[in-house]
Amino acid sequence: MTLDRVPLEVAKHPVGLDSAKNSLIQKLNLNSVNDVLKIGIWGIGGIGKTTAVKAVYNQIYGDFEAASFVINVRDTVAETTGLTKLQKKVLKDTSKYGDEVDSVDEGIFLFRERLRRKRVLLILDDVDAAIQLKALVGDWLAPGSRVIITSRDKHILNVAGISSECIHDMIGLDINESLHLFS
Template sequence: MITTKSDDDVLFIGLWGKGGIGKTTLAKALYNAIFRQFDSSCFLANVRETSKDSKDLVPLQGKLLSEILGQELAVSSVDRGINLIQERLCHKKVLLVLDDVNEVRQLDALAGECEWFGEGSIIIITSRDRHMLASLGIDKYHIYEVKTLDHCEALELFNKHALPRNNEIVIRRDLVDTALHYANGLPLALEILGRFLRGRGEHEWKSTLSKLAKSPNEKINGVLKLSYDGLEHHEKEIFLDIACFFKGRTINYIMKVLDSCDFETTIGVQVLVEKSLIFEDGGTLCMHDLIHMMGMDIVKQECLGDPGKRSRLWLYDDVHYVLSEDMGTSAIKAIVLDLPKPKEIHIGPDAFTNMRRLRGPICLPNELRWLEWPECPYPEWCSGPKNLAGLDLRRSNIYVVREQFKVRI
């Protein structure tokens, strides 16, 4: 239900959520339901894609004006477009949808102020970035988070695409459940996967689902990765660390570890939340399963054939191979191995020698920032000043801290 303080208000509404969650679909449904209540209306789709450059905003301004006014106007520049929107639409009750907005400059050019539009106008903006919506002045009561589908809704949407009523192929329920678990309520994944599996037999379903458990679907991954691509460098680093190592860990623990690596973790984590890449749940940081898989895939793609040339290692087989075969390189920044029970790995004295950039999980590099190694044998460090900020060697036989380290209590 859309509510305003009065019929004279110009209302800005934000639809916020992760990629593929259904923001555009919801905006279209809302647009189609109410557009007849306005003097004129316009739905500008894919603003992100159609305005990658500042000059691309001019055609969008022209389209907005022509659809609302019903006539073509010459828009020579962004500034001229802003003036025309202000002059021509300030007395019109309009419904305007700006779909997939990702930069403030787009809003500044298309719907910068309430005063640009006539009384009773409604401007709906879909975005993955909650902070950007808030920066426009949209209050928290008019920024609506679009959430994943519940099980019944997901099953209905998936069946619509994968198992239509005229479908003659019978698919086992456990395979359907596996597909639903993979999509985890994300409409885009349900639609793409459903369409791909439609008309296929059980063996093909099993093969497809087995493949997806190992590597993400490229179409789904591509949509989700747009949010990652829009991050700054340090935000990308924090995201990849959380995806590879810290999903489901407490916020305090994550902050402590990443702050030791000279990240500005507080603002970095907040940006990731605002861009729908992670969320907080009971003091822990979580992310959607497909976003989690997307993050891990980014690291795997750094070097498909050689884990020793990737920035992060977390799988037992990869860690075992790199350490036991002395295959580490300067590309490796962090190693985290969380095993349900101890396993023996034979590590040579030079296993860490080439890992010059290692900053957190025998001669350990001085750039190491965080080390947790229960039941650790006595470690050796390279000579020179140390950057270690966190050390946990519980259940080891080490009782004395070397003079190389300054102990802060």
């Protein structure tokens, strides 16, 4: 079964994006299919974490059996049924099923049942709590899967089990890039 996937809108003026995108793709080590790899991106709000991971997603999502980009995890979880809503989205994106998730535990069970044999690209944008990671990333990932997590809090990336060499510190534009964007 092939799932319909469309590229994400990245940025109207993507100044300075290529270096961040290329660095992240290199960290993903896409040639290795024997392991599950998680990478993290952290930095202040508005610095370009989401834009960078959208560009990465657009370049590599076709290399995976299934892919899901979950934007604004922090804001969505603030809703009463936020975690189950996010689980439904991941299941719908990766397996065309998701409507039957009524609890976080049920969502985790369905991840294991439906996705444990699929090579998945999962991007979680703006994670700010360990419970979000528990509900959305677990032992259900098949070898060759890749997870990218963005956060404003580097500690969350450590909680996710991401090694320091797999954490990308997002920095602002240099002076020339800033002038280019401004003009």
